[in-house]
Amino acid sequence: MRIGIISDVHANLVALEEVLEKLTGCDVIYSAGDVVGYYPFPNEVVEVFRREGIESVAGNHDVAIASGDFAGMNQIAMEAGIYTRQVLTGENLEWLRELPLNIETSELSIYHGMPAEGEAAYIVYIFPEDPITDEFLKDADKHIVVGHTHIQFVKEHGGKLFFNPGSVGQPRDGDARAAYAIYDTESGELRLERVEYNIEEVCEAVEKAGLSRYLCSRLYDGY
Structure with missing residues (x-):
């Protein structure tokens, strides 16, 4: 079985469509959260998830937008969150x-922020250099998937993987291309992949929606 794994789409439909083209051979696709937030295609992205049967955990932006509580978010994220909540259908x-x-499969434990219960599952960031990844893997009976940082990485310990597929919609690791991963359950191989997409098309939609231009510069810079 080939499993597609994505994260942090952030309502970037243009990037998502390019990634899904690369995942057409996958048997199933999972998302590590933040389906919406930042970019101006929230209804279109949610409808793609629903139509394609993509299962997702909740990210911090998803939780904030669903609840209407934007405490702790910066001004740009909050403004985009308010916009998203206003335009989303009921x-x-x-x-x-x-x-x-959390999503549990026979092979994967999927969270947005970290393997935890409650708010920590979507609030806490785990970066590539964080030694806590080894601590989680010592007792893991499955591979662990997280998102949230928008940084693509993989760590291995005792035959188990701790990885972040990177961000589809707003990469922050210096590579502007949309990020995703493919895991093959037969071979045990994990591939971390990237694909280019039309950033200008997203930026035109950002401006039309009246969202911050900074959201565009992040896409070009990959940060």
């Missing part, structure tokens, strides 16, 4: 509210 907003904090 049905798509309800879909966000129902996202779980």
